Amino acid sequence: MTDKIIQRKNIHEVLRKRPVIISGPCSAETEEQVVDTATSLAELGLIDILRAGIWKPRTRPGSFEGIGTKGLPWLQRARDLTGLPFMVEVASARQVEDALHFETDALWIGARSTVNPISVQEIANALRGTEIPVFIKNPMNPDLELWTGALERVAQAGVKNIGLIHRGFSVFGNTEYRNAPMWHLAIEMRRRNPELMMINDPAHISGRRDLIPAVAQKAVDLDFDGLMIESHINPECAWTDKNQQVTPEGLRTILNGIVWRKEKSEEAAFNTALEQLRDQINNIDDELLLLLGKRMQIADQIGIYKKENNITILQTARWNEILQRETAKGEALGLSPDFVKTYLEAIHMESINHQNNVMTK
Numbered sequence: 001m002t003d004k005i006i007q008r009k010n011i012h013e014v015l016r017k018r019p020v021i022i023s024g025p026c027s028a029e030t031e032e033q034v035v036d037t038a039t040s041l042a043e044l045g046l047i048d049i050l051r052a053g054i055w056k057p058r059t060r061p062g063s064f065e066g067i068g069t070k071g072l073p074w075l076q077r078a079r080d081l082t083g084l085p086f087m088v089e090v091a092s093a094r095q096v097e098d099a100l101h102f103e104t105d106a107l108w109i110g111a112r113s114t115v116n117p118i119s120v121q122e123i124a125n126a127l128r129g130t131e132i133p134v135f136i137k138n139p140m141n142p143d144l145e146l147w148t149g150a151l152e153r154v155a156q157a158g159v160k161n162i163g164l165i166h167r168g169f170s171v172f173g174n175t176e177y178r179n180a181p182m183w184h185l186a187i188e189m190r191r192r193n194p195e196l197m198m199i200n201d202p203a204h205i206s207g208r209r210d211l212i213p214a215v216a217q218k219a220v221d222l223d224f225d226g227l228m229i230e231s232h233i234n235p236e237c238a239w240t241d242k243n244q245q246v247t248p249e250g251l252r253t254i255l256n257g258i259v260w261r262k263e264k265s266e267e268a269a270f271n272t273a274l275e276q277l278r279d280q281i282n283n284i285d286d287e288l289l290l291l292l293g294k295r296m297q298i299a300d301q302i303g304i305y306k307k308e309n310n311i312t313i314l315q316t317a318r319w320n321e322i323l324q325r326e327t328a329k330g331e332a333l334g335l336s337p338d339f340v341k342t343y344l345e346a347i348h349m350e351s352i353n354h355q356n357n358v359m360t361k
């Protein structure tokens with residue numbers, strides 16, 4: 001076949017665009033499926049990078065484990081036809097070598113590999129001396145140190161262009177999501193690594209097509225740098241993750257429905273109004289700290305009395321009474337019971353530590 005070859009876009013340039021949109025099938029299944037999905041996505045002008053899994057680390061054995069190296073020429077053909085750079089998941093040194101051999105544009109390390117420092121180190125060693133950008137998905141479990149460790153291993157191997165992908169964390173039992181987003185962990189990871197690209201993967205968080213738009217919107221609202229969303233020319237017949245893949249048209253609907261936001265505005269009136277509100281928040285934060293300081297002084301006094309009278313620090317009935325009263329009051333003020341409980345627990349712990357210090361003096 002004599003297809004016209006389209007010059008592929010430079011991956012390093014593509015990765016400077018915001019937002020970066022990555023899409024393509026969960027798994028490469030057949031050449032036709034890869035090429036049809038890619039050309040359809042390209043015709044709609046929706047995406048910057050094509051993705052497909054060719055080695056699939058499946059949680060349980062006995063299901064489709066990926067087409068393997070044979071899928072790489074299919075992705076090359078899709079790239080020739082569309083100009084779209086492509087990325088695949090790697091889980092071993094051998095897979096890195098194969099992916100590099102077929103001039104894969106970018107790689108990602110999956111959640112099931114990020115949990116394993118030995119795998120990550122093996123992958124990192126195989127990446128030494130290459131220029132290829134590497135994305136690191138969060139580990140399956142909510143552990144920022146494991147995610148950070150993977151990042152350090154890849155960075156120490158000399159990889160310059162590293163991105164992070166937030167794909168949620170596995171939890172036991174039925175929840176609304178396939179993987180709990182635990183947004184605060186992605187936010188903290190971002191705070192620690194402000195220079196790194198942070199992509200959100202709403203498909204693996206949701207596990208269901210209908211939940212993808214809301215998760216994607218939230219990621220955009222939190223100023224993520226891009227989205228990775230699985231798409232398939234015929235999701236109903238997909239060999240893996242069929243419930244969370246969308247058609248190229250479906251992807252268009254999702255992306256068109258998103259309200260894109262930017263981190264900053266040039267508009268003076270908006271910035272002034274925002275400054276004023278932030279001033280109010282700063283003042284309230286100062287007042288809260290003052291009050292907390294006073295509260296702890298009282299805890300110190302209580303500690304002295306308790307010591308003199310030989311009374312225990314913790315009195316469960318009193319603690320329950322505080323929890324109940326404040327949760328009810330908090331709800332009337334629009335504060336969630338979860339938040340009130342977390343906040344009271346932190347204060348209570350600090351109070352116990354204060355009393356403990358006084359008593360052991």
Ligand code: PEP
Pocket residue numbers: 026053057109110111112137167204
């Ligand atoms: C995938 O992207 O297809 C995949 C297997 O993802 P994760 O590692 O997030 O489960």
Ligand code: MN
Pocket residue numbers: 026027230240241
């Ligand atoms: Mn998948």
